[in-house]
Amino acid sequence: MAAIMEAVDARSENGWGGAARIDAGHVESLALRMVAWPSVGGTPGEAEFAGRLQELLLEIPYFRENPDDLRIVDGYGDPKARNVAALVRGRGRRTIVLAGHYDTVAVDNYGSLRDLACEGFALRDALVAELSGRERTEQEEQALADLLGGDFLPGRGMLDMKSGLAVAVACLERFAADPDRHGNILFVATPDEERESRGMRAMRDALPSLAASLGIEIAGAINLDVTSDQGDGADGRAAYAGTIGKLLPFAMMVGCGSHASYPFEGISAQAMAAGVLARLEGNADLADRDHTDVSPPPICLEAKDLREGYEVTTPERFWLAFNWLYHAMTAEDLFRRFADEVRAGTTDAVTRFAAQSEAHSRRTGRKAGAVQPAPRVLTVGELRARAADIVGADFEALYADEERRHAQVDNPLVASRLLTDWLVGLARIVGPAAVVGFAGLHYPPSRLLDTDDDRSLREAIDGVRAELAAEPDRAVVWKPFFQGISDMSFLGQAAAGRDVVSANTPISRLVDHPPADALRFPVVNIGPWGREFHQRLERVHVPYAFGVLPEAVYRIARIVLDRP
Template sequence: MTRWPSVTGSDGEAAFSGRLFDLLAATDYFKTRPEQLLVIDSHGTPARQNVLALARGKGRRCIVLAGHFDTVSIANYGTLSPLACDPARLTEALIRELSGRACNGVEASALADLESGDFLAGRGLLDMKSGVAAGIAALERFASLDEPIGNILLVATPDEENRSRGMRSLRDALPEIARKWDLEIVGGINLDATSDDGDGSEGRAIYLGSVGKFSPFAFVVGRPTHAGYAFNGVSAHLIASEIMRAIETNSALCDEAHGEVSPAPVCLESRDVRHGYEVTTPAHVWMSFNWLTHRRTPGELLADFKTIVETAMETALARQSAHGERFFEHQGNPRTLSYAGRILSFDELWTLARSQGGQDALDRIASLEADLSNSDDPLATTRSLVAALVTEAGLEGPAVIIGFSSLHYPMVHIDSLGEAGRALERNILSAAQSIEERHRTTIRTKQFFAGISDMSFFGHRPEVGDVALLALNTPVRAFVDEAPDGLLSYPVVNIGPWGRDYHQKWERLHTTYAFDILPDFIFEAATRCLADGTA
């Protein structure tokens, strides 16, 4: 499968589902049961599709194994790009390249790993076609049993590296599929990859939940002025710098749940919004942050973000006032300066624009959004729409607009599913103990998968209130998860391969765990859950 290129958004991604379907259809099991193979459209032209393969046993109970088949770009391989999807040849080529020159620390580690024979390179091999392969191996083993208990449904999805449209479309279709196949879905195993820079003891892991991701933005509206008359305006950059200082890597903004602390928030983009050079201070500065959480709801995070931005703006305006008063005092023309700013949510900005420009203004914004719909840059699209809406609203600074600049990935944890979650955890941990003994290895239990993944939408039914708030404050509708009613809810864990440097040129998979231990672990975990009537 690694040899089948499937970069997100490419024709290869669109073609992959058909190739995987044909591969499964050619197996002895599905040759006689073609009705248990299915593809369902997800998005795009040509259509990206989800592939579903069902191995039946006794009863209705079902465990779902899920993995994505899209990959990030191969561009960072440079001249080795033609080999990016050929693991054996790429590994040899990387060894030759690194052996022939001085290496930095990351490169030296990669060379040692690849020369050891324990690791294999290849775009998407680690993230995460080896996980899909392990799921297929577990499915085939289950299908070979004479009288297996329960059912295993394997699903392979596109678009995880972009907006998880594959998993979200599968989630939306799964209630009808479960009804059609008469399945009671009792749990899921996500097969995504993890990273470990050590001996693998951290990478061989079960994750009981997945981190939540927010992308809050601050669109700062200043008062532009000629650079020679700084105090005739209000510096958007000064306000933005205080916001940056208050948020960037601030560990006080981390939260804790189940004994684990979330990563600190970081800024993904900060820039003034203008085109070309001029001796005028910028009217607008845009900032977008990545804020991962273990417990915050959308409402809580937006409220926290607003408080931080409000305090930062007050600090900035007070500082500019003090600077200006000292300046004019030096000139012998003392005066008192005072600035008052305002914070608006995107929803409030939209309401203001409608009151100022009516439906014509909203129609122009809708037309702009349509024009930008093919962009693969969520931050640029959001920035353009907010800037246009600020103009339509006639908003003068100082002010800051806040909202969400890209798709929200909900925090999920099996604890929220009560007894169903505890039963799944019990069976998974029991399976892990057997695997440790059988393979003489160790497997860690962790609370939150730190990589943003499909797990946020796998078995998760979003809260209605959260969906509404996100919809009102996310400028681009394509980045709103508009989940339908009637979704299934069931506990999910992540058990996947491990390696190092995924998404990078030196991305490499630990082969013994991925090819020998992981398929056995997934099979053991799934069958124990299915055999336990309370799981």
């Protein structure tokens, strides 16, 4: 650590290798320029962004002189969007990656101001005028004060996360201007982070051959994604030693329909779903935890009766899909806990309904309805095996045809629900039963480990943190896990084999297939902070994003690269 601090002190005195400090106004202008290029996921703007970024990078003399160090890597999926990989070389093979995504969420929530959503200063003026002219919520009061105070700048993607991209570009420029640079900085800009990380997964898969062709060895990466802080930034100015994992487990209830006048002749799939929802929704006891952190509990994203028409009967099929974030347990542990809760919730519902049937029978003097058995719980893997037994040799072709029918369904929950419903019919499942599986891409958690490269990156960050600690409004804190879903789940992660997730995800495009030679290196997140990203009042904290952060990221990179 002492050696790290000596390096920090030496470079602080001399502008980090003799180069001028990064100009905050220049970083802001880069961010404004990129925000002005709309890049909503799945739109032509997203597809065009890589070419525009390539043109911007070619304005840097280094890339005009070394065009082979600027590469385009195709992403996965359709419509096609591309990754940009830009390398500035110094001496040696040691390399640090600066990474970020350029796609954004839609601009519809700006309402009448949607045409200004990508125009930072014009949007700020319009928001100030609009908020000033009416009654405001407490949240809007804070937004108005932020915008009038001058320290926050709005815009779609301004916070999430084109300010981070601007930081990376500025660091590349600074590095290229230093004739005494050691190592290399590789900037990676990817599409599709907001949906299925198809850009970063393609980049991860291409990275082994790309690194070999460039002659570099990656020692670590800094992801530049954003954090939200409703206070003074003390929580938002953070370095994250890992990222949280995400799974989307679902349960499809299969009940026994009955006429509404004779409810106890069956069991409603909706009642079974209510039993499951009561056990899972926001259940703090199910939140993943260890000595470092506590993840958010599972929360329901979708609850649907699968009937489309009106009938005076109880629903036979009902769908629940949950967001479950985790960091310490395994995917197998999470799926087992989910199945146990579904089994307990559906059993509780059937037991309660049977008791109501008996009570109703005593009041009317008529015979109670049939007692339903305890519900079965099947995994998607078991459901597929049952359907294959019934259909025979044609099953795989039939399944592939059905999946192709839903290939253009962009919503993973909808596509998963449709295919699972089809499988339930094909497998002739009768209720009461429940099918459990996964309805989305698995985002694995990551964390710093106890390896040389991991320790090197951590020590470099600690050195810069120590320098910033003297100024409370610039101080950066360590946090164990980035709480948002991000490309960190795939960047620098080692390959994983077929597991419980791939075996129980009905939609094949949602199953990740990392290559056996995927590179492993440490990744942290250090990005801008602001408020309300994805919302119409999305705004970045300007002094930190464009002043403090670029210098901090650059210094961390140089410490890592200067290590022998």
